[in-house]
Amino acid sequence: MLLRLDPPCPRSRISLTALIDVVFILLLFFMLTTQFTRWRSLDVPMAQEAAEPVDEQPLRIGLDAAGWLSLGEARIAPGSACVAEASAVLAGASVPVLLRPQADARVQPIMDALDCLRAAGAAELVLADAAAAEH
Secondary structure (H helix, E strand, O other), rough: OOOOOOOOOOOOOOOOOOHHHHHHHHHHHHHHHHOOOOOOOOOEEEOOOOOOOOOOOEEEEEOOOOOOEEEOEEEEOOOHHHHHHHHHHHHHOOOOOEEEOOOOHHHHHHHHHHHHHHHHHOOOOEEEHHHHOOO
């Protein structure tokens, strides 16, 4: 009996081209999805029910889902002119400002509105939650 043995096959080398492509795509993905914003905290007291009535009533400002501030008939658009318009509406009032966002308002417009009102000179800024906003 004669056995015929084929010569051993040379080992194929693993191509690194596909691995480099995958690493490049992952690097590109993580670079594009990373946010390079500086996180900061903003101290804002939440509104609470007072046991005794307060003499001065707060200035109630509403915030809709699109980021528009409303005080009675006055509406303030979000953006760079917000501080100037809010300063004109506040007019140096020293009463507390109560910001009441709608229930469907997102966090970023709320933070932008708080920044705007703080820069406009709001003396005491209070954020009301959705339950307090309905009362």
